[in-house]
Amino acid sequence: MQIYIYFFIFIIGTLFGSFFTLAVYRIPIKQSITHGRSYCPKCNHRLEFLDLIPVLSYIFLGGKCRYCKNKISIQYPIVELLTAILFTTVSAMAAEP
8 A cells, every 4th residue: 555655745746846947947047936828938839748758758759748849858858857756755765763
């Protein structure tokens, strides 16, 4: 049963990692981090739901934008994965007696 909890925490971690990458990109250019859909920084095409699945969409799209085919930085899935690993590790350490 614990494996399901850790899997869920891992997924939540990827979502937070995705938000962190969004914030790191948008804050310096003074864009809202809470309003407006995500978009490709190269072609400005609004990303659809399936384009926004952390890590998996990067893998399935081959690291490229679905619309303009430009390369997407490896920074995005790396931050998502590292955040997920951190969330899972911290929760596992907190659960130990």
